[in-house]
Amino acid sequence: MIPSSVISTEDVSSLAVIARSIRASITRARDPDFAEMWITFVSYYMKRTADADGLTWCVPEESEILVNSTYGFDWNLAHFGFPGRARFYTSGVLDRYISVHRANPTKLPDGTWISNEGAVDISFRIRREVAEKVENAVRADFTSDD
Structure with missing residues (x-):
C-alpha cells in the first residue's frame, strides 16, 4: 500500500x-x-x-485506507454490441476500501440512454451505525467552499 x-x-x-x-x-x-x-x-x-x-x-490496517481506481480503463469500449448501453459492475467492498471507476451509462424512463461521460462512480462501505453521520459529513462538505 x-x-x-x-x-x-x-x-x-x-x-x-x-x-x-x-x-x-x-x-x-x-x-x-x-x-x-x-x-x-x-x-x-x-x-x-x-x-x-x-x-x-490486501486488507488495510485500522489506520489505513485502500483505493483501487480503474478509472483509466474505459469499460464502455467493451460494449458487446450495445454501444452506450453496456454497464460495468464490481463487487467486494471492504472496510476502508474505496473503489473508483467510470460511471455507467444510465437508462432514462423514456428508454433513452445517457453516457455520463466524464463522471465517476465511487463505492465504499459504511457501517449502519455511522451511515447518518457520514451522510451529514458528505452533505456538509459538498455545501462548503473548501
Whole structure:
C-alpha cells in the first residue's frame, strides 16, 4: 500500500482533507520511479508467497485506507454490441476500501440512454451505525467552499 500523509486529528472528519490526501498518494503512485520501485518490491513478495502456496490478501490496517481506481480503463469500449448501453459492475467492498471507476451509462424512463461521460462512480462501505453521520459529513462538505 502507498502511504498518504498523516491527517491531523482535527481534520479526520473533513472529506476535503481526506480527498486531498488520497489524491496526493495517487499522484505519487503515478510517478514512474516510485511505481517501478513499488511494483518490484510487491511482485517479489507476491511471487515468494505464491511459491510457498500462500495467498496474498490486501486488507488495510485500522489506520489505513485502500483505493483501487480503474478509472483509466474505459469499460464502455467493451460494449458487446450495445454501444452506450453496456454497464460495468464490481463487487467486494471492504472496510476502508474505496473503489473508483467510470460511471455507467444510465437508462432514462423514456428508454433513452445517457453516457455520463466524464463522471465517476465511487463505492465504499459504511457501517449502519455511522451511515447518518457520514451522510451529514458528505452533505456538509459538498455545501462548503473548501
